[in-house]
Amino acid sequence: MSWNEIVPDVFSRRYPQDDITVTVVRGTRGLLLVDTGSSPTDAALIDADVKQLGEVKWVVNTHAHYDHTFGNQHFAAASRAVPIYGHHLLPAHLNDYERPRLAAWRAGTGSEPPRDWHDVIITPPTRLVHERSWLDLGDRRVELIPLDRGHTDSDLVIHVPAIDDSTGAWIVGDVIEEPGPPMYGSGCFPMRWPRTLADVLDEIGEDDIIVPGHGRTVSRAFGVAQLAVLESTAALILEHYQAGHNVDQALADQDAWAQPAATLALAVQNGYRELDEDDDLDLPQLR
Numbered sequence: 001m002s003w004n005e006i007v008p009d010v011f012s013r014r015y016p017q018d019d020i021t022v023t024v025v026r027g028t029r030g031l032l033l034v035d036t037g038s039s040p041t042d043a044a045l046i047d048a049d050v051k052q053l054g055e056v057k058w059v060v061n062t063h064a065h066y067d068h069t070f071g072n073q074h075f076a077a078a079s080r081a082v083p084i085y086g087h088h089l090l091p092a093h094l095n096d097y098e099r100p101r102l103a104a105w106r107a108g109t110g111s112e113p114p115r116d117w118h119d120v121i122i123t124p125p126t127r128l129v130h131e132r133s134w135l136d137l138g139d140r141r142v143e144l145i146p147l148d149r150g151h152t153d154s155d156l157v158i159h160v161p162a163i164d165d166s167t168g169a170w171i172v173g174d175v176i177e178e179p180g181p182p183m184y185g186s187g188c189f190p191m192r193w194p195r196t197l198a199d200v201l202d203e204i205g206e207d208d209i210i211v212p213g214h215g216r217t218v219s220r221a222f223g224v225a226q227l228a229v230l231e232s233t234a235a236l237i238l239e240h241y242q243a244g245h246n247v248d249q250a251l252a253d254q255d256a257w258a259q260p261a262a263t264l265a266l267a268v269q270n271g272y273r274e275l276d277e278d279d280d281l282d283l284p285q286l287r
């Protein structure tokens, strides 16, 4: 594995740990690093690999999940004090989901592969992003776009606009999953996710390159195909909800789902909660 320059001065690299994809944007003022891995050990490895490209001056988290944020402490350490940007709801998500998850893993009651979770100090972003904003990297600017609810309530995409006749890049975290199917993890919003992704895809050019939080870079067409899967899942959740089925009954309908039912327990559970509680849910989005 090595850095892959996907468009000029935008580099991505895949790591075997969680198959995470880390992205770096290079400007004349320094490097912007997107996501920090699942531990300070991961982060130190990423940091060492990044040195061949320059010095990290900014970090951005695409969302709160542990495999994207548990390396934050490495960059936030007093000796470095790199500013870390993230969605304004990211700290709450860390407290509600990642902190209990870490405690379970430390106690040996979680289901993750054994790692030294004792080294992890959960470290929220130091710069909270409430609205679309720009970071000035010197010879180029990148746009930070906090999203509405989707893969989590803390998703943020990074838009690297095209320079001259190059193409633009979109670093989207797990709002798009490669190779797929979409990952319905802790704190997901399956009923809202399709609209959130559709809004992002509306802005992405046909030739732009998308970097998901795991796996390979993909095209806009891949995102459109994944949107159809998300829409199908949301529609079926609604159907079972309206039929009065409980979660187990809904999942028993194995062949109807667009992805293996075993991957959808949280999708149905959280989707039902949205349907119960979210009065503003835009049901006509379900085709």
Ligand SMILES: [Zn+2]
Pocket: 063, 065, 151, 174, 185
């Ligand atoms: Zn995630």
